[in-house]
Amino acid sequence: MIIGGGGMVGQKLAQALTRSAKIANHEITSLALADAASPADIAEHSSFEIKKVVADITNPVAASSLVVDKPDLIFHLAAIVSGEAEANFEKGYAVNVEGIKNVLEAIKATGNGYKPKLVFTSSVAVYGGPYPDVIDDDFHLQPRTSYGAQKAIAELLVNDYTRKGFVDGISIRLPTICIRPGKPNKAASGFFSNILREPLVGIEAILPAQKSATNIFASPRSAVGFLIHAASIDAASLGDNRALMMPGVWGSVQDEIDALRRVAGDEVVSLIKEQIDPVIEKMLTNWNFPRFTSAKALLLGFKSESTLDQIIQIHIEDELGGRITGLTK
């Protein structure tokens, strides 16, 4: 089951599972895509049943209904993204904290030895400064956004429900997903994608922050890879702290622009227009991430891109049919 199966990562994960038809050496016999609104159809032909479920996880009864068929593996991706969680405090807590609590409670209430694997997507937003030069896996969490606080709380819940034996949980802290396809969403970090995605198809993009702003990136393809790998490993080796920072590519906005120039040329880069947004700037002050070691995740076999050029190439392959359409000649 994918909770949040209608979202960008959820849809890509569903496609990947449909193509492979197995996960962790198990044949997939059915897949349920759950979301607050009806998820889109998966284009690929699948060898197993795909069920679509509309459920509002902020409602405990709806959350309970999700686990009546006792899925062996649950990906919990459903979330209110950072910008929206900051703007709508109640909605953020309702979905990002109460939502996962309701799902965990529903699993616990099932009983009879039901103990599914739960892969929860946390975020690099659980971190906050001041930072050391390099952040290791034991760096403390000081979230500076409601989204980050909600993800940190959810990690604590996943750890505690796991420790008590109710679920077999793992929380993966995703880097900023880049290049996020489709339309801009309400994630405050969205511009890191926008300034690459829009110019690649010939559209101007606003850069609302300084070029010195840094972040840690992974492609949507890597995000799906992280999720599938997290479902495949034995999380018991992590002990009681089931949260892991994923690997990614560290870089500044300037590094992104340089990579875009190398991959697509000056004409595409010229479509980036600078226009500072103070709200975005403020959220960025808290997020100006240094490098992460992601030592545990690397040791466990999680893999990301190693350059921003690769991240751009993957977008061109996966979303643009291999062609940069933003060039006039």
Add this chain to the structure above:
Amino acid sequence: MIIGGGGMVGQKLAQALTRSAKIANHEITSLALADAASPADIAEHSSFEIKKVVADITNPVAASSLVVDKPDLIFHLAAIVSGEAEANFEKGYAVNVEGIKNVLEAIKATGNGYKPKLVFTSSVAVYGGPYPDVIDDDFHLQPRTSYGAQKAIAELLVNDYTRKGFVDGISIRLPTICIRPGKPNKAASGFFSNILREPLVGIEAILPAQKSATNIFASPRSAVGFLIHAASIDAASLGDNRALMMPGVWGSVQDEIDALRRVAGDEVVSLIKEQIDPVIEKMLTNWNFPRFTSAKALLLGFKSESTLDQIIQIHIEDELGGRITGLTK
């Protein structure tokens, strides 16, 4: 207002406030003691009104009723203790997480510029190993009990509601309170007090763990001092992370026994009987704390005892009228 005003620390805090009649250079004009059951009377004569309120904070309506009079200062001490929170998972989350969330929501809902100071008692139980030799203020939280997870979640809530301007919060992580007066409670760390308290009045006490078990201690008098000091300082200097590990005396069970021998003699020490309890032992494996720097708290002027001998002497002064009654001669 003291939420949890019927508890041991709540009662001692109420007594101290009654004696001083002021806090942070403000005259106290009224004090409300709120608890799930009616709090005991405060013996001392008070120069201001003391109101007793029975309210179950797990009920949002009851939590709202607490702030109708808009107290300027709220001490949030109400909690299900560690042993009980581990045994009763639902009750622990209801009181230790939903309870404080309801109080924070009630404050937020009041609006009209109402932004009280909130002093929340967190706990050293938010920590979990593996530990370095000395734990500094930036050491990450890996709670290994539901109680510790609940306190860590509550800290995140206090930080986020503070960051958003709904409340002026500060979370103080209390060391193990020792010597806890009265009857043993359901705190798993209770025996650290029992083995001192009971022999001092001539009663045998069970030592359920190894003498090598270490912990960090502060007297009830220090706990009250921490709370009053936390209410008195400008917490804004802490920035967005409003949680502070309090100072305390680090020592092993053997150190406790040695101190008891120095203060009260062999006869009193002979009343300690060793009898390992595997449940307590297991919780202790997670808590075998090294020393803490408590650097931020010391810098801000928080003060604790510096020896276990002082901790025992304070108990004799405050609880036993200055006499060791456990001696036969």
